[in-house]
Amino acid sequence: MTTTQAQPATPVDLAAIRTRVDDELDRFLRDKAAASAPALPGELTDTVRDFLFAGGKRIRPLLCVLGWHAASGCPPVPRPILRAAAALELFHAAVLIHDDIIDNSDTRRDHPTVHRALAHRHADRRDPDRFGAHAAIVLGDLAMVWSAELLHTAQLTDAQLSEALEVLDGMRADVMYGQYLDLLTTARPSPDLGRALQIIRYKTVSYTCERPLLLGAVLGGAHPGVREALAAYARPIGEAFQLRDDLLGVFGDPAHTGKSALEDLRDGKHTALVALALANADPHQSARLLELLGNPDLDERQAATCREILAATARPRVEAMIRARWAQADRVLEEAPFPTAVGRALRHIADVVVSRNT
Amino acid sequence: MTTTQAQPATPVDLAAIRTRVDDELDRFLRDKAAASAPALPGELTDTVRDFLFAGGKRIRPLLCVLGWHAASGCPPVPRPILRAAAALELFHAAVLIHDDIIDNSDTRRDHPTVHRALAHRHADRRDPDRFGAHAAIVLGDLAMVWSAELLHTAQLTDAQLSEALEVLDGMRADVMYGQYLDLLTTARPSPDLGRALQIIRYKTVSYTCERPLLLGAVLGGAHPGVREALAAYARPIGEAFQLRDDLLGVFGDPAHTGKSALEDLRDGKHTALVALALANADPHQSARLLELLGNPDLDERQAATCREILAATARPRVEAMIRARWAQADRVLEEAPFPTAVGRALRHIADVVVSRNT
Numbered sequence: 001m002t003t004t005q006a007q008p009a010t011p012v013d014l015a016a017i018r019t020r021v022d023d024e025l026d027r028f029l030r031d032k033a034a035a036s037a038p039a040l041p042g043e044l045t046d047t048v049r050d051f052l053f054a055g056g057k058r059i060r061p062l063l064c065v066l067g068w069h070a071a072s073g074c075p076p077v078p079r080p081i082l083r084a085a086a087a088l089e090l091f092h093a094a095v096l097i098h099d100d101i102i103d104n105s106d107t108r109r110d111h112p113t114v115h116r117a118l119a120h121r122h123a124d125r126r127d128p129d130r131f132g133a134h135a136a137i138v139l140g141d142l143a144m145v146w147s148a149e150l151l152h153t154a155q156l157t158d159a160q161l162s163e164a165l166e167v168l169d170g171m172r173a174d175v176m177y178g179q180y181l182d183l184l185t186t187a188r189p190s191p192d193l194g195r196a197l198q199i200i201r202y203k204t205v206s207y208t209c210e211r212p213l214l215l216g217a218v219l220g221g222a223h224p225g226v227r228e229a230l231a232a233y234a235r236p237i238g239e240a241f242q243l244r245d246d247l248l249g250v251f252g253d254p255a256h257t258g259k260s261a262l263e264d265l266r267d268g269k270h271t272a273l274v275a276l277a278l279a280n281a282d283p284h285q286s287a288r289l290l291e292l293l294g295n296p297d298l299d300e301r302q303a304a305t306c307r308e309i310l311a312a313t314a315r316p317r318v319e320a321m322i323r324a325r326w327a328q329a330d331r332v333l334e335e336a337p338f339p340t341a342v343g344r345a346l347r348h349i350a351d352v353v354v355s356r357n358t
Numbered sequence: 359m360t361t362t363q364a365q366p367a368t369p370v371d372l373a374a375i376r377t378r379v380d381d382e383l384d385r386f387l388r389d390k391a392a393a394s395a396p397a398l399p400g401e402l403t404d405t406v407r408d409f410l411f412a413g414g415k416r417i418r419p420l421l422c423v424l425g426w427h428a429a430s431g432c433p434p435v436p437r438p439i440l441r442a443a444a445a446l447e448l449f450h451a452a453v454l455i456h457d458d459i460i461d462n463s464d465t466r467r468d469h470p471t472v473h474r475a476l477a478h479r480h481a482d483r484r485d486p487d488r489f490g491a492h493a494a495i496v497l498g499d500l501a502m503v504w505s506a507e508l509l510h511t512a513q514l515t516d517a518q519l520s521e522a523l524e525v526l527d528g529m530r531a532d533v534m535y536g537q538y539l540d541l542l543t544t545a546r547p548s549p550d551l552g553r554a555l556q557i558i559r560y561k562t563v564s565y566t567c568e569r570p571l572l573l574g575a576v577l578g579g580a581h582p583g584v585r586e587a588l589a590a591y592a593r594p595i596g597e598a599f600q601l602r603d604d605l606l607g608v609f610g611d612p613a614h615t616g617k618s619a620l621e622d623l624r625d626g627k628h629t630a631l632v633a634l635a636l637a638n639a640d641p642h643q644s645a646r647l648l649e650l651l652g653n654p655d656l657d658e659r660q661a662a663t664c665r666e667i668l669a670a671t672a673r674p675r676v677e678a679m680i681r682a683r684w685a686q687a688d689r690v691l692e693e694a695p696f697p698t699a700v701g702r703a704l705r706h707i708a709d710v711v712v713s714r715n716t
Contacts, residue, residue, distance in 0.1 A: 039556065125545070138541065141452075141534050145527070145530040152527055153527075158520065161516075163512040169503070176500040177398055179499075183489070184399065320383055
């Protein structure tokens with residue numbers, strides 16, 4: 001034996017949770033591939049697997065497991081909890097597959113999006129792009145259906161399953177509401193900050209943070225105080241997450257984010273950043289922004305003009321909003337009835353959300 | 359009182375079941391509209407409602423309730439069973455909404471498809487067609503999510519819910535498998551009857567007949583003999599249903615079917631009809647068919663040529679397949695351990711499936 005020892009595991013090891021969640025996803029997809037061969041083509045599972053394992057922050061499964069720890073302390077995480085957490089990621093894959101069709105995105109996580117990958121795989125079709133989009137609609141649906149199955153077969157108790165379904169029904173509807181509002185406001189930039197924050201509440205606060213935490217919490221049998229503290233943490237952190245995302249969508253480095261920094265501008269996404277810019281810009285800046293945002297042929301020079309105006313009128317305000325939300329989440333954690341290790345992990349996630357560049 | 363009396367209700371009144379299922383759908387959507395106003399636009403629920411109530415055969419909910427009757431005899435149908443049946447229809451709406459985008463269909467049930475209706479509603483957008491397709495992707499997802507919620511909140515017992523989820527997980531994956539295989543074979547007409555029948559087994563046997571019947575059966579606590587008889591009925595009837603559908607897609611009267619009789623030919627759908635035609639056509643007919651099928655600009659004269667060749671080489675064979683399957687289902691019903699009234703209702707459905715013109 002050597003004298004070097006493994007570091008003692010931290011009580012909540014986020015990297016280890018991530019690995020175990022990914023193992024569950026991998027196992028589920030391998031089982032599906034084995035059960036469906038040779039009647040069904042391998043591309044069904046291969047494409048979903050390639051997409052899942054190209055990257056991703058796994059924020060929803062991590063928050064789910066942390067919600068469970070908040071309720072249950074820090075024993076090893078049982079497999080049913082990991083499978084429930086993995087189901088969130090598979091559902092998210094479905095959302096992203098459809099979202100990338102809608103946004104006409106070519107890359108995500110530095111890899112081709114699913115509809116692009118399928119177009120490439122079926123390049124011999126008359127219209128591969130159309131085929132790819134259509135196949136991706138079905139594959140997104142299938143990922144959604146599989147996600148439900150992964151949860152249903154997680155070996156939860158009847159009571160756990162019934163509570164989980166209630167949390168998830170709300171979560172799944174909220175993200176679709178958010179997506180729909182997003183569509184309605186896209187290419188309609190306006191100074192309406194309230195509308196931008198409403199979309200954030202559906203798509204990010206509820207879907208990305210609050211419901212995943214609550215799912216873990218109900219699976220762990222959390223008492224109301226724990227649930228309330230998790231919700232109080234989720235709200236500012238969800239907002240901060242999306243506000244950072246909006247900044248990265250415009251000012252981010254595609255080498256880090258894995259996606260284009262032109263798309264949000266070309267689409268004319270209605271974000272808090274844009275709303276604040278239009279509310280604070282002078283008439284000349286405002287007119288210029290309205291002229292450029294949502295122009296599908298926006299070139300790099302025009303994008304630079306947008307960025308200049310957004311930076312001058314709104315970026316510092318959005319950064320301040322992020323800081324204020326981070327501080328609010330921090331205060332919640334100070335007082336929250338969680339084991340110390342859980343509070344520490346949630347603070348780590350808050351730090352990452354706020355300062356990430358991917 | 360007059361001397362005319364209402365006819366005594368038949369023990370299984372399909373029209374009454376349909377009405378009660380529709381009432382559940384209506385109530386669910388009204389609750390959703392009330393709960394989401396004014397934050398969310400009314401078009402979310404309105405569009406789904408318009409689509410659902412424009413028509414439809416309600417075959418899946420009817421079979422679900424008949425599966426329940428097969429297990430439970432003929433007492434009044436409890437609301438949880440009706441809500442589970444209604445959830446099938448809402449899921450089906452989701453499938454159709456996405457399917458119509460993929461097939462680029464303008465009408466269904468004699469009304470505009472959802473993506474067309476949304477394009478019309480948002481005609482002031484830069485690209486209304488694109489907007490309509492994207493909004494319909496999200497709305498289909500939402501209908502899928504709502505369908506799950508409708509089932510979860512149906513007030514089933516824990517045991518019923520757990521068995522129902524298992525049946526539904528299989529059903530929902532099967533239809534997506536079928537849709538994907540359908541996509542892969544579309545515009546690739548071939549004499550491969552086996553492949554056409556495989557698609558039917560996923561999309562129609564399992565999704566449309568077997569799983570809905572089984573859902574009702576497990577909710578009613580059916581013993582294995584009942585389940586087996588329902589499956590033995592579902593297989594031939596599901597095949598007959600789709601074979602009739604394929605014939606109607608080519609030879610049907612749009613005034614009755616509510617959809618174009620050109621689309622399947624223009625898409626080059628790989629159906630049993632096409633497979634049998636290519637297997638039995640002479641070289642000249644075969645070459646002509648392969649030249650025309652899948653031509654997106656196929657005109658009425660060319661479609662008539664396709665129909666002539668299909669009628670000469672395959673239509674009678676498909677009609678014979680339908681009759682054989684009807685007879686097989688009939689034999690199953692002769693021996694099935696169902697209450698007489700249930701057998702009679704299932705025979706009625708078999709008759710309608712076989713001889714329908716819509």
